[in-house]
Amino acid sequence: MTPSARIQAAIELLDAIIAAARDGGPAADTLIARYFKERRYAGARDRRAVRDHVYDAIRRAAERPDTGRVAMIGLTQDQPALAALFDGSPHAPLPIEPGEAGALASAVPGWLQPLLAALVEQDALLGRAPVDLRVNRLRATPAQVAPLLPDATAIPGLPDALRLPEGWPIEQHPAWQDGLVEVQDAGSQWIAAACVAQLGMTVVDLCAGAGGKTLALAAAMAGQGRLIAADTIRSRLARLEPRAERAGATFIDTLLLDQSHEARGLAHLQEQADVVLVDAPCSGTGTWRRNPEARWRLTPARLDRLIAEQARILDFAAPLVRPGGLLVYATCALVDREGRDQVAAFLGRHEGWIAEPIDLPVGRAHGGGLLLTPGHDGSDGFYFARLRRQA
Known part of the structure; x- marks a missing residue:
C-alpha cells in the first residue's frame, strides 16, 4: 500500500467505527481485524501504519466526528505531513479543499467534563497504556x-x-x-487487594465477566475456600473456564444469573459471604487509554441507565454479606455520580454499613473510597470503596 492508500484505508475504517459507535456495533479492534482479513494484500507494516492512523485520529477527537474524512483531516493539524497524502491519486483520498474543517481536538466530550471527578488529569486519559x-x-x-x-x-x-x-x-x-x-491492569490488581480475600473464605465476584478479578481473588485465596463468579451474560462466564484451567484455579464455581431476577438466584448465599465484589457496569471513562472510541459511544442517557443499574446491583448484593463482612464496590469510571455519589447513596439507603478506610499506597481518598487515575497512578482509572457490614 502507498502512504496515500493507507490514509484512505484509515478513513474507511473510521467511517465504520463511527457508525458502530452511533449504532451500538462492534468495537474498533474487531472492525480493524475484519477489515484486514478481507484485504490479505496488506502487509504487516501497512496494517500497523493504518491502525496507528486510526487510533491517533480517535484519540484526538472527543466528540464523535461525522465522517472518517473529518477525523483524518483533524489529525493533519497534529501531523501536517499527512495533508500532502490527500492527493487524489489511485486509492488515495481527494485533496483537502480550502476551508474543509477537521475534527476538533479534545480529551473529554464537552457534556461530560463537569461530571468527572475534579482530581482527574484529563490530558492523561488518552496516553497509550x-x-x-x-x-x-x-x-x-x-x-x-x-x-x-x-x-x-x-x-x-x-x-x-x-x-x-x-x-x-x-x-x-x-x-x-x-x-x-x-x-x-495495575488498578484492577489494587481492587483485588482491597478485597483482602484469604484462604478458606467465601467470596462472591458478582459481576465477574470473563473473570480477571476472579482469578486474582483465587490466587489470594491460595486455591482454597469458596469462590463464586456470577454474571448475567453466558458468553462472558464461558470465557472464564479456560482461563481458570490455565491458571490452575479449578475451585471456582460459576453462577449464571437471570437479568432482573438476580436476587432469586442468589438467595442461597444470603449472609454467607465474607467478601462480595461488585465490579459494576460503568461508563468505562477510566479505560479510554485502551478504548478511546468509547467516548463516542457514551451519551447522557446511557450514563443515567448505568448509574441506575449500579444502584440496583448494590442493593441485591448487600444481603449476601455476612455481619462483619465486606462489600467492595468498584468501577473503571472517573465520573463522581458512578463512584463517590453512588457510595454515599448506598449508605443513605442501608443502615448498618460504613465505608472504611483503604490502606493502600496508591490513589487518593475521595468520598469514602479511593480514586486511581492514569495521570497520578499510571494505571487505568478506577474508583473503589470498601463497605463493612457492622455486626
Missing part, C-alpha cells in the same frame, strides 16, 4: 517469572505485578500460555 501483568501465585512466584520476561519492570507496591511496554505480545509467550501470568 502499557501491558500490566499479574504473576499467578497458583503457578509461580515473581522471582521465577521475572527472568523469563527481561523487558518487564516491577510496579511499586504490587509485589505480584510486572509491566511491559505498550503492545508487547504477551499472549505469544510461554509464561502466559502456561498460566504463570495474567494480563491485568
